[in-house]
Amino acid sequence: MAQSVERSFTVAGSIDEALAARLQGAVVLAGGTWLLRDPLRGVELPEAVVAVHRIPSLSEVIVEADRIVIGAGVTHEALGKALRGIAGFEAVVCAAESAANPGIRRVATIGGNLCSIDFPAADLAPALLACGAAVELETTSGPKRIDIPSLLNDRPGLLDQSILTKILLRRDLIASAHIRLPLRKAGDYPVAIVSLALDQDRRCRIAVGSVEPVARRWTVLEQAFAAEPGGFPRVPERAEALASEHNDFDGRDGTEADGWYRRQVLPVLIKRGVAALLESEGLA
Ligand SMILES: Cc1cc2nc3c(=O)[nH]c(=O)nc-3n(C[C@H](O)[C@H](O)[C@H](O)COP(=O)(O)OP(=O)(O)OC[C@H]3O[C@@H](n4cnc5c(N)ncnc54)[C@H](O)[C@@H]3O)c2cc1C
Structure with missing residues (x-):
């Protein structure tokens, strides 16, 4: 009973x-x-x-x-x-x-x-x-x-x-961007998420969600960005190439997507994120 x-x-x-x-x-x-x-x-x-x-x-x-x-x-x-x-x-x-x-x-x-x-x-x-x-x-x-x-x-x-x-x-940021990739339709959980923020010293913090079990900073890519002339890649395709070169994520398998796919889409999300930052006032 x-x-x-x-x-x-x-x-x-x-x-x-x-x-x-x-x-x-x-x-x-x-x-x-x-x-x-x-x-x-x-x-x-x-x-x-x-x-x-x-x-x-x-x-x-x-x-x-x-x-x-x-x-x-x-x-x-x-x-x-x-x-x-x-x-x-x-x-x-x-x-x-x-x-x-x-x-x-x-x-x-x-x-x-x-x-x-x-x-x-x-x-x-x-x-x-x-x-x-x-x-x-x-x-x-x-x-x-x-x-x-x-x-x-x-x-x-x-x-x-x-x-x-x-x-x-x-309040020490000049711009930030949040790029998410939902799969099928609005309302689905995002397969991968990339957020970027630039502070007043042009330092860029980058974080990734939904790819691994817990969101985390992408510190190797932050370091690669900082090593660029001016401390930040001024061309989105360059940011995408750096993201491909420094992709240290181990994607999780889930109902919306396999781990390899979540990892694979990150460089293109970084490209979009950098383009969004560059479009922000004063950065282009
Ligand atoms: C259909 C659907 C689609 C969704 N899609 C997305 C999406 O695309 N992106 C996204 O980010 N989220 C998405 N979510 C998740 C949604 O954002 C979370 O359900 C929501 O953020 C939880 O907030 P809540 O206030 O309802 O928390 P609750 O359900 O009340 O609590 C969630 C957990 O947090 C704990 N908790 C809450 N507040 C505190 C506190 N102050 N201190 C300590 N513990 C606390 C609770 O004990 C519980 O364990 C989706 C949810 C649904 C149902």
Whole structure:
């Protein structure tokens, strides 16, 4: 006979309340668009859940002269609107505005996108990596600030005892671009994603999502770009050739595409990304 499971649902009014529930084993519920798909993936829904949508600071985007602070509960739709037109963050805006579909984007949050451990195709992960974002977690010993690679690579350990509260961006970028390759139709998960960002010293950060299980910086290509005259390839085809030469990705096999294909499309996405950067004001 099937046993009935006692479930609990808490709506936290503050970060402290949410953290207390998390420490007692409740799973954080943000937009719910990923979590509530658990049964489709053969995973049981959690017995205890703490919803964080009523915590005011999690829904704020604060734009200051030298930095931007984004609450973890900001939706993709709100994020795109808040950052649109701010030079340097085109990649984040494009990631927020092109992920999934309008219905999902209205409720899915930036925190949920970064904290979905088993989701390699998250658009905001490479965009935020390229833009050099940091994140803040609320932990038992207070706020803890770490960079995005540390979060992405150690999510199970970190999120077991903490809650993601903020994403922080320095305003030292002049342009960025986010190029994604969905396969069949709008709404499919991207097969491969490339994000690039140029800072005021013409240093280029490059990040790749959906190709390997976790998004990461393409540091060998960043170094190859830096060795070009002027510190950046001025011709998209040159960038494509460098990407072919320095392609150190080990593509993952998945339902949308095989690993070799994900790896193979990267140079052409880099070419498009560099073309987009060069088109940005002042770079052409
Ligand atoms: C049909 C469909 C298409 C999609 N296509 C895309 C796409 O093209 N690109 C893309 O990037 N994404 C895509 N997604 C994924 C979507 O972006 C994620 O579902 C979404 O970002 C998750 O956000 P959420 O707020 O709904 O998170 P939830 O579902 O609420 O949570 C997801 C996970 O994050 C944890 N979590 C959430 N917030 C926090 C926090 N503050 N602190 C700690 N842990 C937290 C939860 O406990 C859970 O484990 C798609 C989803 C669907 C359903």
